[in-house]
Amino acid sequence: MLKFMSLGSGSSGNAYLLYTDTDCIMIDCGVGIRLLKKHLHNYGLQLSMIRNLLVTHDHADHIKAVGALSVDHNIPVYATKEVHDGITRNWCVKRKVGAEMVRYINKGETIQVGEFQVTPFAVPHDSNDCVGYFVECEGVKFTLVTDCGHITDEIRQYVRRANYLVIEANHEPEKLAAGPYPQYLKDRISSPSGHLSNAECAETIATEATPELKYVWLCHLSDENNHPELARKTIETILRSHGLIAGKDFGMEVLKRKTPSEVYELTL
Ligand SMILES: [Zn+2]
Numbered sequence: 576m577l578k579f580m581s582l583g584s585g586s587s588g589n590a591y592l593l594y595t596d597t598d599c600i601m602i603d604c605g606v607g608i609r610l611l612k613k614h615l616h617n618y619g620l621q622l623s624m625i626r627n628l629l630v631t632h633d634h635a636d637h638i639k640a641v642g643a644l645s646v647d648h649n650i651p652v653y654a655t656k657e658v659h660d661g662i663t664r665n666w667c668v669k670r671k672v673g674a675e676m677v678r679y680i681n682k683g684e685t686i687q688v689g690e691f692q693v694t695p696f697a698v699p700h701d702s703n704d705c706v707g708y709f710v711e712c713e714g715v716k717f718t719l720v721t722d723c724g725h726i727t728d729e730i731r732q733y734v735r736r737a738n739y740l741v742i743e744a745n746h747e748p749e750k751l752a753a754g755p756y757p758q759y760l761k762d763r764i765s766s767p768s769g770h771l772s773n774a775e776c777a778e779t780i781a782t783e784a785t786p787e788l789k790y791v792w793l794c795h796l797s798d799e800n801n802h803p804e805l806a807r808k809t810i811e812t813i814l815r816s817h818g819l820i821a822g823k824d825f826g827m828e829v830l831k832r833k834t835p836s837e838v839y840e841l842t843l
C-alpha cells in the first residue's frame with residue numbers, strides 16, 4: 576500500500592514522504608535531522624527507511640538537511656545539475672552531498688527510482704532551477720507542484736494526470752499587499768517566478784481536476800500572507816464556482832507548516 580505524509584511544508588522547512596512496505600522516497604529535506612527523527616519516531620517510522628531523496632530546488636527550506644541525511648544514511652540525492660550545483664554552493668547546507676551519492680535528473684525524462692517511476696518537470700521559480708515531480712507507484716499517480724511562480728501548460732498536464740495532488744497555495748494577494756514584507760519581497764513573491772496565490776492554485780485545480788483526482792493537499796502556505804482557513808475558504812469558493820465540491824468530488828487538506836500530517840493511504 577502506497578502512503579504519503581508531510582513532515583513540514585512552508586518557508587520553515589519542507590519534507591514529504593512517499594512509501595510502500597518495502598521502499599521509500601523523500602521529496603525535499605528542509606527540516607532538520609533531529610526534528611525529522613522525532614516526527615518519524617512518533618509514527619513508528621525511522622530515517623533509515625528512506626532509500627532515495629528527490630529535490631525540487633536549491634532554496635534552504637528545501638535542502639537544509641539534504642547533505643546530512645544523505646551522508647548519515649547513504650542516500651542517493653536526485654536533482655538537476657543546476658540544483659546540485661546550487662546545493663554545493665549554498666552555505667545553509669553545512670554538510671555536503673558526497674560525489675558518489677549525486678544523481679542527475681533531466682526535466683521531462685522518466686526514471687525508475689526503486690519502486691517509483693519518477694518524472695521531474697519544469698516549475699518556474701527564482702531558484703537556480705526548479706522541478707515538480709510526477710510519481711507513479713502501484714498504479715497510483717501522484718503530482719507535486721511547489722514554489723511555483725505561475726502555472727504552465729506542462730504543469731497543467733501533470734496536474735490533470737494526478738490521482739493525488741500536492742499543490743502550493745502560498746499567499747492571499749490582499750494579505751501580501753497589506754502585510755509587513757518590504758516591497759521588493761512582495762514583488763518577488765507575486766512575480767511569475769515567485770509563489771502561487773490561493774486563487775491561482777484554485778483555478779488550476781478547478782480547470783484540471785478529473786474524476787480520477789482523489790485528494791488534494793495545499794502546501795507551502797505563508798505564515799504572514801495566508802492562513803489555513805483563509806486558503807481553504809478561498810479555494811473552496813472558487814472550486815464551487817466551477818461546480819466542484821472539495822470534500823465530495825475529492826478530499827482536500829491544508830498541510831501544516833511545522834507539524835507532520837497524518838499518514839494517508841493512496842489507493843485507487
Ligand atoms: Zn520553499
Ligand SMILES: [Zn+2]
Pocket residue numbers: 632634700702722
Ligand atoms: Zn523556493
